[in-house]
Each structure stands twice: as C-alpha cells, then as structure tokens.
C-alpha cells in the first residue's frame with residue numbers, strides 16, 4: 001500500500017531526528033535547536049496531513065473509529081507538549097528529559113499507527129483510494145505551511 005509507505009517515510013524521519021537529539025550532548029546547542037525545529041515542522045505537517053485525509057477516510061468505516069479517535073487524541077497531546085520542549089533552553093539539563101517524554105509519546109503513536117491502524121485498514125483501502133490518499137496527503141502537508 002503506497003499510503004503506508006508514504007506515512008512510514010515521514011515516521012522514519014521523525015524517529016531519526018528524535019534519536020539524534022536523544023544522543024546529543026548539552027554542548028551541541030545549535031544542532032539541538034535546528035533538529036527540534038525540523039522535528040516540529042515535520043510533526044505538525046504530518047499530523048495535519050493525516051487528519052485531513054487518511055483519518056477522514058478511515059472515519060467513514062465504523063470499525064476504525066475507536067482507533068482513529070485514539071490517534072487523534074494522541075496528536076492533540078503531542079501538539080500540547082511541543083511548546084514545553086521549546087520553552088526550555090537547549091543547554092538546560094532538563095531539556096533532554098523533557099524531550100524524551102514527548103519522544104515516548106511519539107514513538108508509541110507511530111507504533112500504534114504502523115502496527116494496529118495499518119493492519120486493520122489494509123482491506124478497506126482500494127487501489128484507487130490508495131493513489132488518491134497519497135496525493136491528497138502530500139497536498140495537505142503543503143497546505144499546512146508550518147513555518148518555524
């Protein structure tokens with residue numbers, strides 16, 4: 001399924017950024033700062049893309065509703081947590097622990113999407129839906145126009 005591959009590519013980008021930041025030292029302030037802004041942009045665009053295309057499509061199917069509403073709630077908590085990381089100076093000793101809490105939320109969410117949602121919806125996405133979802137998802141991400 002092309003839509004799964006498209007979403008997974010974004011997930012990988014996010015996980016790589018998190019790993020880089022989790023392994024960074026307090027002195028690497030410039031790269032911590034830049035990587036965080038990239039992460040924020042990636043996440044906000046990706047979540048907007050999913051919410052306005054992929055999740056909307058899934059919500060038309062009753063048996064997907066619980067999982068999608070749970071995923072939407074997870075998006076909301078990620079959005080709420082981003083400013084907490086941003087408010088902390090990257091050289092502060094609390095920066096990494098705060099980042100790692102949001103990191104755990106993100107990893108949990110990605111895992112649920114890839115392991116549960118994708119598995120459960122693969123039979124309801126027809127070939128033409130798949131192509132349409134990929135192009136709609138990409139345009140929705142661009143429309144989000146997140147500037148950091």
Ligand SMILES: [Fe+2]
Nearest residue numbers: 007011050113
């Ligand atoms: Fe996702």
Ligand SMILES: [Fe+2]
Nearest residue numbers: 047050071113
């Ligand atoms: Fe998501």
